[in-house]
Amino acid sequence: xxxxPLTGEEPPAIVIDGLNKWYGDYxxxxxxxxxxxxxxxxxxxxxxxxxxxxxIRCINALETHQEGAITVNGTQLSSNFKAIDEIRRDVGMVFxxxxxxxxxxxxxxxxxAPMRVRRQPLAEAEERARHFLARVRIPEQADKYPGQLSGxxxxxxxxxxxxxxxxxxxxxxxxxxxxxxxxxxxxxxxMVDLAEEGMTMLCxxxxxxxxxxxxxxxxxxxxxxxxxxxTPAEFFGNPRHERTRTFLAQVLH
Amino acid sequence: xxxxxxxxxxxxxxxxPAPALVKRGWRKLLFGDVASSLLTVLISLCALWAVPRVLDxxxxxxxxxxxxQACFDAxxxxxxxxxxxxxxxxxxxxxxxxxxxxVVVLAFLAITLWSLPERNWTRATxxxxxxxxxSSLLLMGGDTLGLQPVPTGDWGGLPITILLTVLSLxxxxxxxxxxxxxxxxxxxxxxxxxxxFIEIVRGLPLLTMLFxxxxxxxxxxxxxxxxxxxxxxxxxxxxxxxxxLAEVIRGGLQSLPKGQEEAARAxxxxxxxxxxxxxLPQAIHxxxxxxxxxxxxxxxxTSLVLVVGLFDLLSAGRSALTDPDWPSPYIETYILVGxxxxxxCFGISRYSLWLEHKLSAGVQR
Numbered sequence: 001x002x003x004x005p006l007t008g009e010e011p012p013a014i015v016i017d018g019l020n021k022w023y024g025d026y027x028x029x030x031x032x033x034x035x036x037x038x039x040x041x042x043x044x045x046x047x048x049x050x051x052x053x054x055x056i057r058c059i060n061a062l063e064t065h066q067e068g069a070i071t072v073n074g075t076q077l078s079s080n081f082k083a084i085d086e087i088r089r090d091v092g093m094v095f096x097x098x099x100x101x102x103x104x105x106x107x108x109x110x111x112x113a114p115m116r117v118r119r120q121p122l123a124e125a126e127e128r129a130r131h132f133l134a135r136v137r138i139p140e141q142a143d144k145y146p147g148q149l150s151g152x153x154x155x156x157x158x159x160x161x162x163x164x165x166x167x168x169x170x171x172x173x174x175x176x177x178x179x180x181x182x183x184x185x186x187x188x189x190x191m192v193d194l195a196e197e198g199m200t201m202l203c204x205x206x207x208x209x210x211x212x213x214x215x216x217x218x219x220x221x222x223x224x225x226x227x228x229x230x231t232p233a234e235f236f237g238n239p240r241h242e243r244t245r246t247f248l249a250q251v252l253h
Numbered sequence: 254x255x256x257x258x259x260x261x262x263x264x265x266x267x268x269x270p271a272p273a274l275v276k277r278g279w280r281k282l283l284f285g286d287v288a289s290s291l292l293t294v295l296i297s298l299c300a301l302w303a304v305p306r307v308l309d310x311x312x313x314x315x316x317x318x319x320x321x322q323a324c325f326d327a328x329x330x331x332x333x334x335x336x337x338x339x340x341x342x343x344x345x346x347x348x349x350x351x352x353x354x355x356v357v358v359l360a361f362l363a364i365t366l367w368s369l370p371e372r373n374w375t376r377a378t379x380x381x382x383x384x385x386x387x388s389s390l391l392l393m394g395g396d397t398l399g400l401q402p403v404p405t406g407d408w409g410g411l412p413i414t415i416l417l418t419v420l421s422l423x424x425x426x427x428x429x430x431x432x433x434x435x436x437x438x439x440x441x442x443x444x445x446x447x448x449x450f451i452e453i454v455r456g457l458p459l460l461t462m463l464f465x466x467x468x469x470x471x472x473x474x475x476x477x478x479x480x481x482x483x484x485x486x487x488x489x490x491x492x493x494x495x496x497x498l499a500e501v502i503r504g505g506l507q508s509l510p511k512g513q514e515e516a517a518r519a520x521x522x523x524x525x526x527x528x529x530x531x532x533l534p535q536a537i538h539x540x541x542x543x544x545x546x547x548x549x550x551x552x553x554x555t556s557l558v559l560v561v562g563l564f565d566l567l568s569a570g571r572s573a574l575t576d577p578d579w580p581s582p583y584i585e586t587y588i589l590v591g592x593x594x595x596x597x598c599f600g601i602s603r604y605s606l607w608l609e610h611k612l613s614a615g616v617q618r
Contacts, residue, residue: 088519095512095515101517116526
């Protein structure tokens with residue numbers, strides 16, 4: 001990415017413009033507008049069914065949208081397979097249900113895509129896989145299968161697996177919602193590390209502590225629209241929309 | 254106010270080994286209650302009545318060597334099997350050329366045994382299978398190798414059973430995968446074609462398909478274009494295998510959570526790579542038991558090709574019985590033929606159990 005000679009500003013990592021999506025007759029995303037700067041960390045929250053997961057799943061085309069444009073690092077998402085694959089290579093995703101490949105070892109989970117998609121040689125792919133497994137603090141589990149790991153460990157592998165593709169953007173879709181309370185922190189710690197290293201992140205999460213700690217902006221969505229967007233301090237300290245206030249009152253007991 | 258029961262642990266409870274399992278003794282098993290005692294007595298009586306008769310027939314009164322005369326008014330005529338085994342196993346293949354089907358059977362046996370352990374699941378082994386299949390066909394036919402030509406109509410017995418099974422499964426399997434994917438495709442045309450093929454083939458008895466292939470197909474083809482009976486039977490069996498395998502594989506595809514494909518695609522893997530490395534290995538692993546079932550059924554269904562004039566193992570055995578010098582020992586012949594089928598099917602079934610166990614090592618959630 002080059003810096004614009006006119007404004008001296010880096011172009012944004014993600015631009016979402018007039019995004020509309022329907023499931024049948026249900027209007028799931030209503031005219032969503034969002035621009036994410038490089039290195040920006042955004043937390044998206046909202047009640048279930050508000051469209052927050054759908055929104056980030058549109059960014060790497062796991063969901064197709066009917067109207068509007070999504071541009072990632074200058075590449076516009078279209079029905080063109082090449083553009084989709086290019087964006088997916090560059091955008092890592094972590095799912096609520098981990099979605100590790102149960103028939104492959106931890107190491108193989110991390111090496112498959114770099115070898116097949118980035119054409120990395122085996123030795124390099126393995127070295128990088130071990131490096132990222134060490135960064136998520138489970139280097140010793142490399143030769144086990146996903147089923148032998150705890151939920152928190154599996155989610156950390158999922159993060160390492162995404163990082164092995166050297167993404168410039170990471171999407172997190174409720175990464176701690178399926179975890180036992182005791183394991184939430186070990187995953188959040190890794191996400192905080194990533195945030196501090198300057199990764200561009202979009203996190204759908206209910207972990208408000210995480211949002212306060214690392215987010216540059218917090219977005220509140222309801223009924224398929226962005227209702228409020230602000231810095232964490234303003235968002236939590238001075239929520240302006242009525243709907244945001246009732247939501248926060250319920251989440252922050 | 255109600256008193257609150259408070260508690261604070263001082264010492265940890267001891268961790269103790271589980272009490273030993275009490276194994277039920279034989280006496281308990283056989284005579285534990287009235288019903289099992291009754292059943293034990295009943296079965297023992299049946300055995301007391303039957304076993305001596307079977308032994309008399311199979312061992313004491315049996316004819317082990319000699320010619321057809323000795324077998325009249327005697328017990329089991331094992332001598333018949335000794336004299337006729339080449340005909341039973343290899344059909345009417347020219348007797349002086351029978352080393353060829355023997356080599357073919359041994360080659361398939363060797364490549365099968367070689368392929369069993371996991372360390373031999375390599376590309377070289379797959380090539381080996383291809384070599385064995387092609388050279389078996391050439392060796393059986395003979396003319397390309399400068400041997401005495403033997404038309405497929407004279408091939409028979411075990412090589413026919415093996416060739417039809419192996420070919421219909423190896424061609425039918427990829428075909429079945431395509432049909433399973435087609436049936437789940439978003440493309441309406443693909444879906445209809447796959448559903449149509451699968452439902453038509455599954456709706457027809459295999460016998461009907463063999464008749465169609467043998468009688469109707471030549472009528473539909475232009476003059477001068479002919480297939481031998483073996484190829485026609487192979488087409489019918491392959492369609493059959495493909496349709497049934499497709500439904501089994503579809504079950505496997507459906508058993509996978511959607512997140513598997515999503516995770517693979519989100520990593521940038523393309524459709525084909527996702528299918529090859531993520532979807533199919535898991536889908537096929539999930540359906541090993543019904544897959545084995547289909548394979549075993551296909552092995553045994555090859556015996557139906559006798560209706561189109563081919564001599565598979567079963568019909569070759571029957572044709573051996575027509576010799577007037579011998580007293581048609583049906584039971585003995587069927588015991589031999591049944592034994593060969595049993596060894597093949599039981600072997601497949603045991604191997605699939607081992608495979609299931611081996612592939613699940615560590616994978617269980």
